[in-house]
Amino acid sequence: MSHIFEALLRAEAERSGEDSPRPAESLADLLQTQELEGGLAQPAPDGNPEQEAVTGAEALAAAKVLFPNLAANSRLVCLNDQRSLGAEKFRVLGLRLRNLREKRKLKRVVVTSTIPEEGKSLIAANLALNQARSRVLKTLLIDGDLRRPTLARLFGLSASLPGLTECLRGERTLAEIVYRLDGSRLWFLPAGLPPENPLELMQSGRLAELLEGLGGFFDWVIIDSPPVMPLADTPFWMKLCDGVLMVAREGVTERKPLKRVLDLLDPSLLLGVVVNSCSSSDHKSYYQRYSPVSGSKGEVPSPIE
Numbered sequence: 001m002s003h004i005f006e007a008l009l010r011a012e013a014e015r016s017g018e019d020s021p022r023p024a025e026s027l028a029d030l031l032q033t034q035e036l037e038g039g040l041a042q043p044a045p046d047g048n049p050e051q052e053a054v055t056g057a058e059a060l061a062a063a064k065v066l067f068p069n070l071a072a073n074s075r076l077v078c079l080n081d082q083r084s085l086g087a088e089k090f091r092v093l094g095l096r097l098r099n100l101r102e103k104r105k106l107k108r109v110v111v112t113s114t115i116p117e118e119g120k121s122l123i124a125a126n127l128a129l130n131q132a133r134s135r136v137l138k139t140l141l142i143d144g145d146l147r148r149p150t151l152a153r154l155f156g157l158s159a160s161l162p163g164l165t166e167c168l169r170g171e172r173t174l175a176e177i178v179y180r181l182d183g184s185r186l187w188f189l190p191a192g193l194p195p196e197n198p199l200e201l202m203q204s205g206r207l208a209e210l211l212e213g214l215g216g217f218f219d220w221v222i223i224d225s226p227p228v229m230p231l232a233d234t235p236f237w238m239k240l241c242d243g244v245l246m247v248a249r250e251g252v253t254e255r256k257p258l259k260r261v262l263d264l265l266d267p268s269l270l271l272g273v274v275v276n277s278c279s280s281s282d283h284k285s286y287y288q289r290y291s292p293v294s295g296s297k298g299e300v301p302s303p304i305e
Contacts, residue, residue: 063180063187069156075122076154078129079184090130093274100243100271108211108221108241109271110144112234114257115227118249119276121150124224127245132186137219140178142189144225144237146198149191151224155181163192167210168201174213187218202236211240228261243271250275
């Protein structure tokens with residue numbers, strides 16, 4: 001049993017007035033209780049005038065609903081298999097991010113990888129679905145890969161959905177491209193049709209304004225960005241985010257390219273490395289903090305369990 005699980009059990013026992021924690025309770029059940037009842041400490045929203053809050057709520061309530069059509073072998077475990085070990089791991093990862101928010105600003109999280117085929121989009125989608133379980137906090141998932149968008153396909157949605165590209169071009173309003181996914185509390189902003197000049201479109205200044213506007217509505221903004229190598233798109237996304245999660249895939253990611261990318265990142269932005277397709281049954285191998293610079297400011301790196 002992990003130290004996190006033991007601590008949560010003790011906290012739950014104290015809250016309910018029990019002398020000792022219930023040993024039969026699973027980590028998944030306990031995390032679900034903490035998330036849905038708002039038992040995790042949350043920061044106050046950025047600039048929350050009453051009128052702005054009402055306007056944001058109305059816009060979200062009016063969002064068009066999309067109906068995911070998952071493939072039989074879909075790995076969106078936080079949507080179709082919430083009691084699986086994989087979904088439980090995402091709850092632990094989500095809990096870690098929530099704990100980090102007590103010590104730093106953390107709303108916009110970029111999920112990326114070194115190269116394609118490392119599973120970053122799958123990680124981003126499951127993480128966003130997990131964060132969206134809260135009845136209090138609102139979560140938005142953005143497909144920020146304008147070159148090779150993947151998220152719509154993962155959810156079984158049309159690849160021709162208007163999205164970020166059309167909004168940045170001024171062809172669609174923000175209210176027309178933010179959708180709500182049926183069966184979850186997650187909002188989704190697709191990439192739209194791939195443009196001829198993705199980086200130029202992103203650097204127009206409209207993207208920063210769009211994210212600022214979305215920040216007034218959402219408590220979590222999870223961005224699935226392109227791989228870091230060899231494009232300049234992801235570094236641009238990183239300038240607009242509060243933290244970066246790197247994804248590495250066992251049997252695919254090579255140590256030297258990963259280290260080179262990590263060394264290039266701003267240490268203050270790097271939240272950690274998620275190991276995808278890990279064959280080890282040792283939970284410590286699933287998610288582990290990364291310390292890019294020895295002696296740098298911040299907490300001493302430690303594994304999640």
